[in-house]
Amino acid sequence: MNDDTTHKNITDDQLAPAENWSVWRQGDDGNRFLIEAGLSEEVAKRKVAEFESHGHKQLYWATQSR
Template identity: 55%
Template structure:
């Protein structure tokens, strides 16, 4: 029997024109949140967020 897969997270970005882009994927939740916070702290107009990846 295979162990259940650990959920992975991705970091997304939306620019000031409303375009959405994948920044990173297959990250543990804590790492995705750290990366999104780091990118957000740079002060650009982009919006960063994390979301779970679909199985």
């Protein structure tokens, strides 16, 4: 017998690998560049904070791939 109460609804985010974060940079000229991919959320955000702490004028951010 199949008991539906034992099944959990799993979202796409839960199925995605944990190491699907990327770090990006946008220069003063508006061009965007991938710095590194295949990171965990924690590592990606730490790298962004590291780059931002150097005081460069570029914009850095972390994004999750699906």
